[in-house]
Amino acid sequence: MRAIASVDDLMDRAPLRAAFFLFLAPGFLAEVLSENTPLLTALHPAPFLLLILTYGVPVVLIREFAVARRLNVVGIILLGIGYGILNEGVLAKTLTLPGGLPIAEFAGYGKLGTVQTGWAIFILFWHALHSVLYPILLCDWLFPAGAGRRWFVTPGARRFMYLMIVSVFVLYSLYFLVRERSDVGTFTFYVALTIALAAIAVRWCTTGDRTAARVPAPSYAPAFLGAAAIFFYVFQFWSPSHIPFAGFLALSAGTIFFAAAAMRRAGWRPLPELLLFGLGDYLTFAMLASLLSFTSNRHGAEGVAAGVIFLLIFVYLIRAVRREPRGRMGWE
Numbered sequence: 001m002r003a004i005a006s007v008d009d010l011m012d013r014a015p016l017r018a019a020f021f022l023f024l025a026p027g028f029l030a031e032v033l034s035e036n037t038p039l040l041t042a043l044h045p046a047p048f049l050l051l052i053l054t055y056g057v058p059v060v061l062i063r064e065f066a067v068a069r070r071l072n073v074v075g076i077i078l079l080g081i082g083y084g085i086l087n088e089g090v091l092a093k094t095l096t097l098p099g100g101l102p103i104a105e106f107a108g109y110g111k112l113g114t115v116q117t118g119w120a121i122f123i124l125f126w127h128a129l130h131s132v133l134y135p136i137l138l139c140d141w142l143f144p145a146g147a148g149r150r151w152f153v154t155p156g157a158r159r160f161m162y163l164m165i166v167s168v169f170v171l172y173s174l175y176f177l178v179r180e181r182s183d184v185g186t187f188t189f190y191v192a193l194t195i196a197l198a199a200i201a202v203r204w205c206t207t208g209d210r211t212a213a214r215v216p217a218p219s220y221a222p223a224f225l226g227a228a229a230i231f232f233y234v235f236q237f238w239s240p241s242h243i244p245f246a247g248f249l250a251l252s253a254g255t256i257f258f259a260a261a262a263m264r265r266a267g268w269r270p271l272p273e274l275l276l277f278g279l280g281d282y283l284t285f286a287m288l289a290s291l292l293s294f295t296s297n298r299h300g301a302e303g304v305a306a307g308v309i310f311l312l313i314f315v316y317l318i319r320a321v322r323r324e325p326r327g328r329m330g331w332e
Helices: 013-032 045-068 073-091 117-142 155-176 184-204 221-227 229-241 245-265 270-295 300-323
Strands: none
Touching (some): 045 117, 045 155, 073 184, 117 229, 117 270, 155 184, 229 245, 245 270, 270 300
């Protein structure tokens, strides 16, 4: 059997660059940006590989599935919620954590059985955006030649994709590695809910053919609105000690549906408006996380430095997306 001569035997160069970015970006945009993992720690070999395995691999598979099934943004968000269940329910097990960090404010708030429902509402939607949707949109913009295409189509690439699928099954099996909060019924609920979300996405969240119509230069308004999302997150952390869970649920759902309806009515597209919204969301969340890290002396100067780096990156990207709304053509 002929040995693989180059990476081009697996994938052509445009999808290869895009896939490489998407393997790396979600973990850093979720863990490091939120200051949950210090920047220098994330660059060590073991944490670095762990971020790729627990973030990059599932998100790349979600992106490939979304392209294959022609899912729209809502469909990707539903799959992103399913990823949040894997991350917070199966691996970190924070959805059933009785108290302490990171769910201190939400402990017991709207608890349903063993699941901390208030925390689940916040963190699953947050992962759907910050860990899944925004990185996929940013990848499409950075590597437009790889956007909208299935990446793993050659025999070698498909074998690699099957290996990634197996690795996700291994991640699910880790739920039982630590016996604490390893209830079989809860695990079955997680799996069934994830399958249901995927089925809903495939059945009702598909899109038609996308045209290559000219995209006019957008305003900065979507980025400013995305930056304002920080008030929504602050409200969610403020709610457990101030309003009943029913009010929190109603106001959170109402805000999300109102924002989605307004975006649809305004004719927002994944690129550039939703990406600009996501970059604005990233920017203010990074600033808040850096501030909290500094005031709590959690990561000190390292946390501030990471916040400044992210701030500069997102300001640059917001300006660049506004100049080139269809994608960074100079990179292809």
